[in-house]
Amino acid sequence: SQQGEEDPQALSIQEGENATMNCSYKTSINNLQWYRQNSGRGLVHLILIRSNEREKHSGRLRVTLDTSKKSSSLLITASRAADTASYFCAPLKGNEKLTFGTGTRLTIIP
Amino acid sequence: EADIYQTPRYLVIGTGKKITLECSQTMGHDKMYWYQQDPGMELHLIHYSYGVNSTEKGDLSSESTVSRIRTEHFPLTLESARPSHTSQYLCASSEGLGHTYGYTFGSGTRLTVV
Structure with missing residues (x-):
C-alpha cells in the first residue's frame, strides 16, 4: 500500500478564510480519500474521489485530483473554529488497505 | 456520529x-482494522480481518493479537503490557474494500503503560 504525503505539515489561518492542503502520491490509483482527525479522536471520512473524476464537492469541501501529476488538493471554504483538526489523504489502488501519512495540522484562529 | 465503539x-x-x-x-461490516498512532505521527495498520475467523497482521509488527469470533466484535489483546505499547489504538470498519x-x-483507546 502507498501512503500520501500531505503538504504543508501545519497551516494556521483566520476564521472565515479558505484553507488549502495538498497531497502527493507515487503510483497510480483507483481512488483517493480524505479524512479529518480532531485532536485525540478517530478519523472521519470526508470525501472519496475516483481516478476518473477531477473535482468533487461536499458542503464547504472541494477536492481536486490530477492523476497526471499524482496529486490532490482539499479546499475548505469559509473556515470555522470547528475545522481545526489534522487532515489526511489516502491514495488507493485495487484491494489495498488504507495507509496514512502524518497529515496536515490545520488551526483556525478565531 | 460513529457506529463503531471502542472501550475503554x-x-x-x-x-x-x-x-x-x-x-x-x-x-x-465484514472488514475491520486496528491502527496504532503515536501523537503527531502516522497511523500504522497492525491487524485486519475480512470476516469471522479471519485475521491478518498489518504493515507494522505488533506484539498484540486479535480475534474475530463475531462479525461485530474485533478485540485486541496485549498479553503483557510494556511502556513501549503506550500509544493510541484506533479501530475501523468498512463495508467493502478501500478502493x-x-x-x-x-474514537480510539489511549493506552498508557507505566
Missing part, C-alpha cells in the same frame, strides 16, 4: 498486565 476511552495500566481493547460495530468504500473509525 483511556487506560492506564502497569507493566506486565494483560489487557483487551474492545471494538464493536453495529453496521454489519470502493471509506472506513468508519471509532
Whole structure:
C-alpha cells in the first residue's frame, strides 16, 4: 500500500478564510480519500474521489485530483473554529488497505 | 456520529498486565482494522480481518493479537503490557474494500503503560 504525503505539515489561518492542503502520491490509483482527525479522536471520512473524476464537492469541501501529476488538493471554504483538526489523504489502488501519512495540522484562529 | 465503539476511552495500566481493547460495530461490516498512532505521527495498520475467523497482521509488527469470533466484535489483546505499547489504538470498519468504500473509525483507546 502507498501512503500520501500531505503538504504543508501545519497551516494556521483566520476564521472565515479558505484553507488549502495538498497531497502527493507515487503510483497510480483507483481512488483517493480524505479524512479529518480532531485532536485525540478517530478519523472521519470526508470525501472519496475516483481516478476518473477531477473535482468533487461536499458542503464547504472541494477536492481536486490530477492523476497526471499524482496529486490532490482539499479546499475548505469559509473556515470555522470547528475545522481545526489534522487532515489526511489516502491514495488507493485495487484491494489495498488504507495507509496514512502524518497529515496536515490545520488551526483556525478565531 | 460513529457506529463503531471502542472501550475503554483511556487506560492506564502497569507493566506486565494483560489487557483487551474492545471494538464493536453495529453496521454489519465484514472488514475491520486496528491502527496504532503515536501523537503527531502516522497511523500504522497492525491487524485486519475480512470476516469471522479471519485475521491478518498489518504493515507494522505488533506484539498484540486479535480475534474475530463475531462479525461485530474485533478485540485486541496485549498479553503483557510494556511502556513501549503506550500509544493510541484506533479501530475501523468498512463495508467493502478501500478502493470502493471509506472506513468508519471509532474514537480510539489511549493506552498508557507505566
